[in-house]
Structure formats: structure tokens, C-alpha cells
Amino acid sequence: MPTIKLFNTWTRKAEAFKSITEGEVGIYTCGPTVYHNAHIGNMRAFIFADVLRRTFDYAGYKVNHVMNITDVGHLTDDGDLGEDKMLVAMRREGLNAWDIAKKYTEVFFEHAAKLNIRKPDHVPCATDHIKEQIDMVQKLEEKGFTYKTSDGVYFDTSKIDDYGYLARLDIDGLQAGERVDMGEKKNLTDFALWKFSPKDAQRDMEWDSPWGVGFPGWHIECSAMSARYLGEHFDIHTGGIDHIPVHHTNEIAQSECAHGKKFVNYWMHVAFLNLKDGAKMSKSSGKFLTVDAFEDEGISPLAYRYLCLTTHYRMGMDFDWDSLKAAATGHRRLCERVQKLADGQSLDSVELSKAALAHKAKIDEALFDDLNTAKALGQVFTMLDADDVSGLEKAKLASLVDSIFCIDILSYAPPKADVPAEVQAMLEARNAARKDRDFAKADQLRDEITALGFVIEDTAQGSVVKRG
RNA sequence: GGCGGGGUGGCGAAGAGGUCUAACGCUGCGGUUUGCAAAACCGUCAUUCACGGGUUCGAAUCCCGUCUCCGCCUCCA
Incomplete structure (x- = not known):
């Protein structure tokens, strides 16, 4: 087995990869949220994860790649404020939460397929694993890592001393930032494990739990599902760099506290794709590019x-x-x-x-x-x-x-242009003119075809027209 | 304020102490080909790595300082 070096965010160093089980590797990738289209920045991350898993395939490892689908709506804000993103999508499209999730999950896999991203071995949805998530929160509760507020069950980050190590978090520095609404939280870095449904309204997605009707916090799904499909301790966890300070930091906290063991050996993070004009590539800003834009x-x-x-x-x-x-x-x-x-x-x-x-x-x-x-x-x-x-x-x-x-080196063929009959006729007229050695006429026809946005290529097998 | 990633030819981008007068791709340029083009093919394009010091026999690569761009810290890959 060849040595594979990977940059580990945990140690901030490139390390020689050593798997937990000889010849096998378990990879967990933070997957898409399906309340909107995945943009090309998101896709960069999934291309990266795909290249990673295929590199292990190539090296001869038996790979178990797991990627979650976040189909539960979470809040637009980490505090109590903000709207459920799924609700925003529902209002935008007039569909219920389940249909929104179904629709965008399908679109996601279509886009992924166009990028030759292989479907991971398991693609669990958060909503199919509510029980696992509740079990995990219960475990944390039994061990005394949680507390309840009027709007949910929270993880008490003050209970662990190396909280934030992955991100090299400077807790005091965060305090100074004061950008997060504390709500009833005891510590700035505490986060929700379970949120209660609003008392006056019914959500499309809500479940019973020992603490009351509601829905899981946004970090717990990855901890619960990775444990289910890869075990409580596995090799590699991937995601975007934005996940380092909050999402992955919290996953580590809850997983290691619930299971009482090391969670992940190698953390790998992809950098962002930015739009050159400085515009941010984000779903919430509403303006972003998808794979469809390329085809257009x-x-x-x-x-x-x-x-x-x-x-x-x-x-x-x-x-x-x-x-x-x-x-x-x-x-x-x-x-x-x-x-x-x-x-x-x-x-x-x-x-x-x-x-x-x-x-x-x-x-x-x-x-x-x-x-x-x-x-x-x-x-x-x-x-x-x-x-x-x-x-x-x-x-x-x-x-x-x-x-x-996976760029189809042996099979790629440029997209064929739909050549209008009009252009096809002009091409034939040009060929006739060339045959008659009437090059003035032939060149004029070529100019006209060019003006219509097509390019002529004269090959040994004859002339072809392509989109310019 | 905290954390992180950068600044290498016209553009993108590898390289992280000697093999660097700096890979590779795109563009441009010269040529082959073509009726002329396009496409293709061949060739060519940084003595220099943001700037100023320093370490070293030797630095794009290490250290110090300066300038500067960007991202994250709030849902985001």
C-alpha cells in the first residue's frame, strides 16, 4: 500500500495516512443542505471529496464513503433569532418541506453526476435518522453535558477543557466579538442539540422526543450518522473550511463526550471558491452559479x-x-x-x-x-x-x-452544437463555392456563418460547424 | 478584535533550502498545414519569485519587518 500524505487540520501538518483498519478507510463528508440548489462552490467541495475517495480506491484501499443529506431546516442564525431556511424555501416555492428536500436532493445528484462525482457508498438523510440523533442527545444528557432552556436542549461547552482545539479557538477573543446572540445559553459557544417547535405553530418537520416536540440541532446529525455508518471512531472527515470553527468543533465535542473516545483521525478541509468580482458565493445571498450555468x-x-x-x-x-x-x-x-x-x-x-x-x-x-x-x-x-x-x-x-x-479523457466529446438548417444550408453553399474555386463567395458565406455565432472547421473528412 | 490562506511570466497555477537562468495549462508570437482562415501539430515566451533586511557556501523556498489581497469567525462547502 503506497504512503498517502494528507494535511490534517487537527495537527496543521501533512501526515502519512495510517488507517484504523489495515487496507480500509472510512470517510465522512459533510454533504449538501437541500433547501436550495448546490452552487459551484459547494460542488468544488464535493469534487474534492470525490477525488479523495477515488485516490484511496486507486491506492487499493477498500473505501467506505458516507455523505449526509441535510434535509432538516435549521435556523439562519445560531441564536434564537433567524428563520428556518427550509421555511424560506417553502415560501419561495410554495412546496412543503418534504417536497423541497426531495426536489433539491434529486437536483444535487444530477449535478454531481454531471461532474462525475461518484455517489458515496451511503448518503443518509438527517430525517431518516432522528432516532439515532435523539439517542445520542440522551447519552449526552445522561453524562451531564446538557441543559435545557425554554427553546431547546443545549450542549454545555464549559464541561470540556479542550473545546475548540480543532479551530484553535480563542474563547476570550470570541467573547470580544460578541456577534452571537446568547439567548438563554450559559456560554457563548454552547449549541443546540434539540430545538422545540414553536408553541403556536406546527412545523412540516417535527418529531416527538423525551424533551418535547421539535427537531434536531444542526450538528448532531453528522455525529449520529457517522457513528451509525462508520463507527464511533473513524479515519477521515471532510468539509469546507467554514466548518472548522463551529460545525466540526461541535461535532467533536458531542461525539467524543457521547462515546468517550477519539472521534476522527484526520480532518480535511477544502478552501472556498470565490467569485472574482468579490461577490460572495452563498445560498443565502440568492445569487450564485450552478452547474446548469455551465451548460447554458x-x-x-x-x-x-x-x-x-x-x-x-x-x-x-x-x-x-x-x-x-x-x-x-x-x-x-x-x-x-x-x-x-x-x-x-x-x-x-x-x-x-x-x-x-x-x-x-x-x-x-x-x-x-x-x-x-x-x-x-x-x-x-x-x-x-x-x-x-x-x-x-x-x-x-x-x-x-x-x-x-474522472474527466472522461478517453470518452469526452465536445457538446455538439445544434446547427440550424439555415446555417447548414449556408455551409453546403460554401462547400459548393469552394469546389468551384469561388473563394470570394465561400469566404463571404464563412463570414456570415461566423456572424451567426458558429465556427467552421475544415477537416480531411469535410467541413464541420461548431458553436463559436 | 480573533483565526486562517495568499502575493511566482499577459492569465491560471505547481515548486517550499542546491537538480530553479522556476513544471504544467491557457493566451500571445514564429512556423508546418490551408486557396485564405479555423482546427491540429512543431517551436517560442520569467537570470526571476510583493518589498526591505537577515541566516546560509547556497533562498522563490528559512527568520524578522513592511506593504497588500482574500476567506472564516453569523446559515453557508
């Missing part, structure tokens, strides 16, 4: 996956259309180049020479060095330029890396 522009979602691969996952990434288009060009050329080398032949039986294996070693080294996909991609291009390996070996090597990259 005639750009393959895989070009976005490629773009994400060209930057290290721990680096902030500014999104702008120019870099996406550059990525689309690079992606397309890479695929066409390799496909030409493969020449439609089966690569299964291709034996790799010593030189080819040396190239593979370099690519793997980058991949196993904290998922340095950018460097690995560079190595792929260097390999393609090398003159010590055959074309089929190159294609084979590229296809092997593609089990992680």
Missing part, C-alpha cells in the same frame, strides 16, 4: 472539474469565466490528444514499460502528496511529451489517472 454557456461541467483539479484543494480559488474557458480548452485538447494516441484500441492488455512506470510513479507521487492534482496533471502533460514511451502506453497511463481525475 455551452461549457462541459467536466471543464469545471478540470479547473478544480488545476488548483490545490487548500488554496482559495477565484472563479471567473475566462479561467473556466481556458480550462475547457485545456481539457478538450488533453482528451483529443489522448484519444488520438489510443486510436480506439483496447488498453487493457497494454503492458507498461519501465519508462512508463517511471512516469506513473511521478504522477502517483503528486497524487499521494496531499492530493496535489495540479502537479499530477502537469506530470501527465510532461508524460505525453516524453519520447521514451509509446503512444498506447501514454494513453494507458492517462486512462489510469483518469480513474481519479
Whole structure:
């Protein structure tokens, strides 16, 4: 088994990965909230998690990847104020909470599929695991980590001394910030484990509990479901960097207190994708891009996956259309180049020479060095330029890396343009003119076609029209 | 105020003490090809790594200081 180095937020260092069970790895990924579309920033995080799990597959591990679906509405504010985001969505779309969750869960997986994100082995919904969550809160209550207020059951963070270690939280500094409404909380960092339904209204999503009708707090689902599917102690937990100070900090607190043992060995966090003009990519701001926007522009979602691969996952990434288009060009050329080398032949039986294996070693080294996909991609291009390996070996090597990259190197075909009959007729007229060597007329027709937003490519097999 | 990530060619982005006169991709430029283009292919494009000091035989990489950009700390991946 090769050594895989991963940057662990817990130690703030890259460490050689060692699994709890030899040859196996358990990964938990904080999944999407399904009261709205996942935007491309969210998708960057899921592409990262996908690359992580596929890297372990590639290295020969037996992977158990779990990702939750947060389908319970939580508050827009950590205090008592704020609206339930699910309620906001319901009002926006005139659907009940269950239908909102169902709708956006489906859209999420459609988008993920377009990005070649493999569905994790388990994708549990919070609402299907209410019992596990209640059990866990009860356990915490029995051990004396909780207290009740008029609006819910809270975790008392003053009961543990290393609270906030993951985030290197400076509790006094937080106090100074004073940005969170204390409500009836005893400590600023205390958080809800169970919230009561409002007395005067019925929620679409609410459940009975030993403490009263209500719904789970927003951290408990990950603790309860990770324990259910991966055990109380598992290998890797992933999420966005925004989760470090609050969500993951609280998961650690409640999981370790409930189970009395270490929760997670490696914490991995993806940096944010930002919009270049400074606009924030967030669901609540209402304005954000989804995978659909790429397709509307005639750009393959895989070009976005490629773009994400060209930057290290721990680096902030500014999104702008120019870099996406550059990525689309690079992606397309890479695929066409390799496909030409493969020449439609089966690569299964291709034996790799010593030189080819040396190239593979370099690519793997980058991949196993904290998922340095950018460097690995560079190595792929260097390999393609090398003159010590055959074309089929190159294609084979590229296809092997593609089990992680998943940018369809061997099968990608640019989206076909819908060529209107009018343009098709103009193309034929141009071909006729060229045949007659009436180049003035042919060029004029080409200009007209160009003006309509199409590009003509004259190949040996004839002329084709593509969207410009 | 607290925590964190950056500033490398026109753009994106690797590199984290010597193999760096700095990978790779995009763009540009020159060429091959083409009726001319486009596409493709070949070649080419930073003696320099925000700035100022320092450590070292040696620094883009380490240390100190300065400037500067960005993110999180409030639901967010």
C-alpha cells in the first residue's frame, strides 16, 4: 500500500495516512443542505471529496464513503433569532418541506453526476435518522453535558477543557466579538442539540422526543450518522473550511463526550471558491452559479472539474469565466490528444514499460502528496511529451489517472452544437463555392456563418460547424 | 478584535533550502498545414519569485519587518 500524505487540520501538518483498519478507510463528508440548489462552490467541495475517495480506491484501499443529506431546516442564525431556511424555501416555492428536500436532493445528484462525482457508498438523510440523533442527545444528557432552556436542549461547552482545539479557538477573543446572540445559553459557544417547535405553530418537520416536540440541532446529525455508518471512531472527515470553527468543533465535542473516545483521525478541509468580482458565493445571498450555468454557456461541467483539479484543494480559488474557458480548452485538447494516441484500441492488455512506470510513479507521487492534482496533471502533460514511451502506453497511463481525475479523457466529446438548417444550408453553399474555386463567395458565406455565432472547421473528412 | 490562506511570466497555477537562468495549462508570437482562415501539430515566451533586511557556501523556498489581497469567525462547502 503506497504512503498517502494528507494535511490534517487537527495537527496543521501533512501526515502519512495510517488507517484504523489495515487496507480500509472510512470517510465522512459533510454533504449538501437541500433547501436550495448546490452552487459551484459547494460542488468544488464535493469534487474534492470525490477525488479523495477515488485516490484511496486507486491506492487499493477498500473505501467506505458516507455523505449526509441535510434535509432538516435549521435556523439562519445560531441564536434564537433567524428563520428556518427550509421555511424560506417553502415560501419561495410554495412546496412543503418534504417536497423541497426531495426536489433539491434529486437536483444535487444530477449535478454531481454531471461532474462525475461518484455517489458515496451511503448518503443518509438527517430525517431518516432522528432516532439515532435523539439517542445520542440522551447519552449526552445522561453524562451531564446538557441543559435545557425554554427553546431547546443545549450542549454545555464549559464541561470540556479542550473545546475548540480543532479551530484553535480563542474563547476570550470570541467573547470580544460578541456577534452571537446568547439567548438563554450559559456560554457563548454552547449549541443546540434539540430545538422545540414553536408553541403556536406546527412545523412540516417535527418529531416527538423525551424533551418535547421539535427537531434536531444542526450538528448532531453528522455525529449520529457517522457513528451509525462508520463507527464511533473513524479515519477521515471532510468539509469546507467554514466548518472548522463551529460545525466540526461541535461535532467533536458531542461525539467524543457521547462515546468517550477519539472521534476522527484526520480532518480535511477544502478552501472556498470565490467569485472574482468579490461577490460572495452563498445560498443565502440568492445569487450564485450552478452547474446548469455551465451548460447554458455551452461549457462541459467536466471543464469545471478540470479547473478544480488545476488548483490545490487548500488554496482559495477565484472563479471567473475566462479561467473556466481556458480550462475547457485545456481539457478538450488533453482528451483529443489522448484519444488520438489510443486510436480506439483496447488498453487493457497494454503492458507498461519501465519508462512508463517511471512516469506513473511521478504522477502517483503528486497524487499521494496531499492530493496535489495540479502537479499530477502537469506530470501527465510532461508524460505525453516524453519520447521514451509509446503512444498506447501514454494513453494507458492517462486512462489510469483518469480513474481519479474522472474527466472522461478517453470518452469526452465536445457538446455538439445544434446547427440550424439555415446555417447548414449556408455551409453546403460554401462547400459548393469552394469546389468551384469561388473563394470570394465561400469566404463571404464563412463570414456570415461566423456572424451567426458558429465556427467552421475544415477537416480531411469535410467541413464541420461548431458553436463559436 | 480573533483565526486562517495568499502575493511566482499577459492569465491560471505547481515548486517550499542546491537538480530553479522556476513544471504544467491557457493566451500571445514564429512556423508546418490551408486557396485564405479555423482546427491540429512543431517551436517560442520569467537570470526571476510583493518589498526591505537577515541566516546560509547556497533562498522563490528559512527568520524578522513592511506593504497588500482574500476567506472564516453569523446559515453557508
